[in-house]
Amino acid sequence: xxxxxxxxxxxxxxxxxxxxxxxxxxxxxxxxxxxxxxxxxxxxxxxxxxxxxxxxxxxxxxxxxxxxxxxxxxxxxxxxxxxxxxxxxxxxxxxxxxxxxxxxxxxxxxxxxxxxxxxxxxxxxxxxxxxxxxxxxxxxxxxxxxxxxxxxxxxxxxxxxxxxxxxxxxxxxxxxxxxxxxxxxxxxxxxxxxxxxxxxxxxxxxxxxxxxxxxxxxxxxxxxxxxxxxxxxxxxxxxxxxxxxxxxxxxxxxxxxxxxxxxxxxxxxxxxxxxxxxxxxxxxxxxxxxxxxxxxxxxxxxxxxxxxxxxxxxxxxxxxxxxxxxxxxxxxxxxxxxxxxxxxxxxx
Amino acid sequence: xxxxxxxxxxxxxxxxxxxxxxxxxxxxxxxxxxxxxxxxxxxxxxxxxxxxxxxxxxxxxxxxxxxxxxxxxxxxxxxxxxxxxxxxxxxxxxxxxxxxxxxxxxxxxxxxxxxxxxxxxxxxxxxxxxxxxxxxxxxxxxxxxxxxxxxxxxxxxxxxxxxxxxxxxxxxxxxxxxxxxxxxxxxxxxxxxxxxxxxxxxxxxxxxxxxxxxxxxxxxxxxxxxxxxxxxxxxxxxxxxxxxxxxxxxxxxxxxxxxxxxxxxxxxxxxxxxxxxxxxxxxxxxxxxxxxxxxxxxxxxxxxxxxxxxxxxxxxxxx
Numbered sequence: 001x002x003x004x005x006x007x008x009x010x011x012x013x014x015x016x017x018x019x020x021x022x023x024x025x026x027x028x029x030x031x032x033x034x035x036x037x038x039x040x041x042x043x044x045x046x047x048x049x050x051x052x053x054x055x056x057x058x059x060x061x062x063x064x065x066x067x068x069x070x071x072x073x074x075x076x077x078x079x080x081x082x083x084x085x086x087x088x089x090x091x092x093x094x095x096x097x098x099x100x101x102x103x104x105x106x107x108x109x110x111x112x113x114x115x116x117x118x119x120x121x122x123x124x125x126x127x128x129x130x131x132x133x134x135x136x137x138x139x140x141x142x143x144x145x146x147x148x149x150x151x152x153x154x155x156x157x158x159x160x161x162x163x164x165x166x167x168x169x170x171x172x173x174x175x176x177x178x179x180x181x182x183x184x185x186x187x188x189x190x191x192x193x194x195x196x197x198x199x200x201x202x203x204x205x206x207x208x209x210x211x212x213x214x215x216x217x218x219x220x221x222x223x224x225x226x227x228x229x230x231x232x233x234x235x236x237x238x239x240x241x242x243x244x245x246x247x248x249x250x251x252x253x254x255x256x257x258x259x260x261x262x263x264x265x266x267x268x269x270x271x272x273x274x275x276x277x278x279x280x281x282x283x284x285x286x287x288x289x290x291x292x293x294x295x296x297x298x299x300x301x302x303x304x305x306x307x308x309x310x311x312x313x314x315x316x317x318x319x320x321x322x323x324x325x326x327x328x329x330x331x332x333x334x335x336x337x338x339x340x341x342x343x344x345x346x347x348x
Numbered sequence: 349x350x351x352x353x354x355x356x357x358x359x360x361x362x363x364x365x366x367x368x369x370x371x372x373x374x375x376x377x378x379x380x381x382x383x384x385x386x387x388x389x390x391x392x393x394x395x396x397x398x399x400x401x402x403x404x405x406x407x408x409x410x411x412x413x414x415x416x417x418x419x420x421x422x423x424x425x426x427x428x429x430x431x432x433x434x435x436x437x438x439x440x441x442x443x444x445x446x447x448x449x450x451x452x453x454x455x456x457x458x459x460x461x462x463x464x465x466x467x468x469x470x471x472x473x474x475x476x477x478x479x480x481x482x483x484x485x486x487x488x489x490x491x492x493x494x495x496x497x498x499x500x501x502x503x504x505x506x507x508x509x510x511x512x513x514x515x516x517x518x519x520x521x522x523x524x525x526x527x528x529x530x531x532x533x534x535x536x537x538x539x540x541x542x543x544x545x546x547x548x549x550x551x552x553x554x555x556x557x558x559x560x561x562x563x564x565x566x567x568x569x570x571x572x573x574x575x576x577x578x579x580x581x582x583x584x585x586x587x588x589x590x591x592x593x594x595x596x597x598x599x600x601x602x603x604x605x606x607x608x609x610x611x612x613x614x615x616x617x618x619x620x621x622x623x624x625x626x627x628x629x630x631x632x633x634x635x636x637x638x639x640x641x642x643x644x645x646x647x648x649x650x651x652x653x654x655x656x657x658x659x660x661x662x663x664x665x666x667x
Contacts, residue, residue, distance in 0.1 A: 029466055077446055079387075134645040135654070137387070137446055138593055141586050142638035153631035268582045277450055314465035319458030326451035327433070330443035 006339055010332045011282050011289070015296065018325035022317060035311045040318070043306025044299035050306070052184025055193055056259060058298025060085070062196035063251035064276025065294055066203050067118075067244045069285035071136075073207060074240035075220035080125060080140025081248040082273025083147030084118040086266070088252025090151045091117035093263040094159065096169035096256070106172040111195070111253045118249015119242045121147060126241025130234035136241070144269065152265050165264035175258035190258035197291070199247060204287035206243070216240050248273065275301075278322055281329045297322060352493075354622050358614055359497045363506045365617075366610025368393070368568035370509040372588035373595065373602035374516045375427075375560025380597055381520065382553025383533035383657040387449030388434050390585025391456030392427045392561025393568065398460035399426035400566035401473050401576040408477040415478035420505075420566050427562020428555050430456065435554040439547060442661045453585075461578055472577030479570050480505055505567045510603065517599035529553055533655035536662040546662050564588065590641040597655060609637040 023033035045051050064081050071078035078084075092114035099106060125139040159166045175190040183189075207213040218226045219236045227233050251272055256263055279297055283289030304318035328335070372389050379386035386392075400419035408415050434452050437443040464473060485499040520526040531539040532549040540546050565581055573580050591609055595601025616633035 025462075079446070079450070128642070128646055132646040134642075137385075138589070138645060139642055141387075142590060142642050145583060145586065145638045146635045149631050149634040153629070157629075267579060274450065274454070277447070278454075281447060314462050316458045316462035316465065319454060320462060323451050323454035323458055326447065326454065327437055327443075330447040330451060331437045331441035333442040 006336060007284055009339065010335050011284060011293075011329060013335055014282070014325050014328035014332065017328045018321045021324045022321040025317065025320060026313065031311060031313050036307060036313050036317070039307045039310040039313070040300070040303040042310075043303035046306075047185065048183075049185035049187045050302060052180070052187030052189035054295075054299045054302045055184075056188050056190065057302045058294040059190075059192040059196045059258065060251040060254040060272045061275060061279050061294035061298050062291055063199050063247050063254065064272045065279030065283060065290040066199050066287070067247035067251065067273075068276045068280035069283065069290055070203055070207075070247060071240055071244040072280060072285045073220050074216045074236060075223065076126075076129070076237065076240055076244070077137050078122065078125075078140055078241065078244045078248075079137055079277070080121065080143045080147075080273070081244075081251075081276045082269045082271075083140070083144035084121045084245045084248030085252040085255070085270060085272050086144075086147045086151045087121045088114035088118040088249030089256040089270075090154060090252070090263050091249065092173075092253040092256040093166055093169055094154075096173035097159065097166060099173075100170070101172060103172040106170075107175070107257070110169075110173040110257055111250065114249040114253035114256065115246045116249065118252060119246040122241040122243075122245020122248065123238065126238040126245075129241070130237045144273070148266060148269065151263075155263055155265055159263070166262045169257060169261050173257060174261055175254070176261060188259050190254075192254040192258040195250065196254070196294075199250060200287040200291055203247070212239070248276070251276070275322070278326050281326055356496055357618055357622065358611070360501045361614040361618055362607065362611040363498070364503060364571065364610070365613045366607045367503065367506045367509040367571070368564040368584060369588045369591050369606035369609055370513055370564075370603055371560050371567060372564030372585060373591040373606050374513060374599055375557035375564065376589055376592035377516070377520070377595075377597055377599055377602050378529070378553050378560065379557035380592065380658050381533045381655055382529050382550045383536060383655060383660065383662070384435070384438055384550055384554050385445035385449065385659045386434065386554065386557050386561075387446050387589070388431070388452030388456075388585075389449075389557070389561050389564075389588050390581065390583070391449075391453035392431060392558055393565030393585045393588075394453075394456040394460055394581045395430045396423035396427050396562030396565025397569035397573075397580050398456075398464070398565075398576050399423050399562070401476055401569050402463075402467070404476040404478055404570065405473060411478075413478065416476075416480050416570050419570060420563060423562040423566030424559040425562070427558040427560070427565070429558070431554050431558025431561070434558075435551050439550050439554070439661075445659050457578070460576070464576065472580075473575050475574045476570065479574050503571050505571060509567070513599050513603035520599055530655070532662075533657055536657050536660075540662070540664065550662075561585070561588075587637055590637055593654075594637075594641050594644045596644075596653075608640075612636040 026033040026036045043050055044054050064085060067081045068078055092110045095110040095113040121143060125136045125143060128134040128139050129136045155166060156162055175192045177191055180189045207217060215231050216236050218231060219233050223233045275297060279290055279293045283293035300318045304315040307313040308315060372393055376386055376389055400423040403422040404415050404419045411418055434448055437448040438445045480503050482501045488499040489495045528544050529549055532544060532546045536546045568584055569576055569580055587609055591605040592602050594605035612633050616630055
């Protein structure tokens with residue numbers, strides 16, 4: 001079996017195993033898996049409204065998945081997407097509130113602010129990794145919590161006077177579209193999906209079609225060899241984290257300017273960053289794979305909301321399924337081993 | 349309000365908030381010393397909190413005042429069982445340790461809330477009937493200065509935490525078992541050559557961390573929150589991870605770091621009512637543990653290095 005084929009088959013097997021495990025859990029807990037899954041899939045695409053909500057949900061997933069994947073390709077694990085999303089969200093809303101400009105300037109400016117804020121939040125772990133050899137996983141986890149508390153603090157003291165949420169961002173900086181909302185039966189669908197798809201194209205282009213992208217991937221494969229070939233490994237590490245953070249910041253703008261149109265005090269994380277890890281892993285860290293994985297996970301998350309209404313199954317079942325899919329992907333060593341062993345037998 | 353009164357407010361609440369972190373950070377130490385990165389501490393705490401609260405609610409009538417202690421044992425067992433997933437994925441199936449840990453966190457939250465909804469038909473449990481209560485330790489509380497600070501308004505679990513940290517240090521650094529555990533985390537090939545079963549030692553390391561993580565989560569649920577819901581454990585596991593690193597992968601270091609983080613947390617809660625501290629915006633106290641951990645890693649506060657083989661898979665015969 002070719003390596004390419006295996007790379008496609010492994011995620012599919014992982015998804016099937018995850019859904020099977022979900023069915024088994026439903027049976028054990030006394031629910032009918034057929035009813036459960038039909039409610040789930042109906043809640044994903046069964047009505048125009050659900051389809052609109054699914055697309056809204058998968059928009060930030062594509063971007064956070066790209067963020068995780070971009071760092072992965074350079075051999076870095078950015079768990080800090082969650083925090084980068086939060087600072088991006090805040091920055092977009094801040095710019096949205098602070099200026100009064102025509103839409104053609106205001107909206108791009110607000111999105112760029114989010115991108116810059118995310119990039120800055122990604123720069124710190126990248127710099128610490130390059131300069132002090134500090135493991136990026138730990139730093140990004142810590143940066144998540146710093147982001148959470150700092151963002152809450154800024155909303156409470158700078159943007160408002162002790163309120164729980166900011167005022168609504170003016171129309172001139174919003175991604176929201178009355179036309180899309182009308183078309184999708186008043187879901188919260190917004191223009192962000194175009195930005196997300198453009199982001200996926202951008203990642204593919206940077207990594208596959210530019211010299212810089214070649215260097216980034218090369219550092220990911222073997223940073224000793226890259227160093228020997230004359231590449232500046234440290235600069236590539238920082239650049240990778242900055243671009244990764246920029247994608248994450250854009251994901252935050254999707255929530256700040258699209259779905260919600262304001263920023264609010266948070267008791268915990270949005271989950272967009274952590275789900276981005278799942279999206280990137282399932283998508284094999286490629287642009288097309290990430291779009292497909294985001295459709296699946298975004299759909300599962302939205303479809304899950306329909307399950308308690310129709311069948312009484314708690315929405316958390318979907319979280320279990322997603323967690324198990326990650327486990328199966330992570331343990332793909334054993335799936336690959338089983339696949340290649342069988343194919344070797346065939347050759348003999 | 350004089351200085352002593354300030355201490356009398358801060359120190360008991362510091363120890364009280366540090367106890368869950370101490371247990372969980374010790375779990376992190378054992379896992380990482382054996383060479384397995386455990387980002388899943390948060391998930392293990394969730395499982396510990398969930399199982400202890402459910403046991404407590406179900407059996408409070410049967411066991412009476414003994415219930416909270418039995419709940420802790422149940423939580424340890426649940427944590428050990430749950431951590432088998434991480435061990436199998438990251439040791440046997442050679443999954444990336446961090447990815448497997450992230451999956452563990454997802455699964456813990458999903459599974460426990462799923463079960464809560466099925467069992468109680470709502471998003472969170474009732475408050476436990478038999479939690480731990482504040483006690484004044486007889487005799488010791490009468491010691492001047494130390495008594496009021498350390499032996500009044502305290503929980504027994506806090507003393508257990510400190511005792512267990514010392515025990516964990518002794519086992520890790522003064523027993524053959526501890527030496528073996530550390531050796532597979534530093535140089536698994538050398539350990540293998542000396543006849544140590546690397547896989548077995550790493551499994552033991554992860555399972556111990558599961559037990560500690562479950563213990564920590566249970567202590568948090570039964571002393572701090574008193575019920576289980578989706579916000580019960582929100583970041584304590586990651587803070588324990590930070591304490592482990594800040595403590596330089598050493599049980600006593602982790603104990604000290606956890607106490608310090610408990611201090612920062614207690615200031616962020618009670619600080620607004622105290623002179624001097626109320627001048628400091630809350631946000632600085634909230635982010636202090638995380639900023640300090642980053643500074644510790646960059647070497648500004650003494651270099652912190654992970655065990656050498658931490659996060660790497662061991663394959664026999666690989667050069």
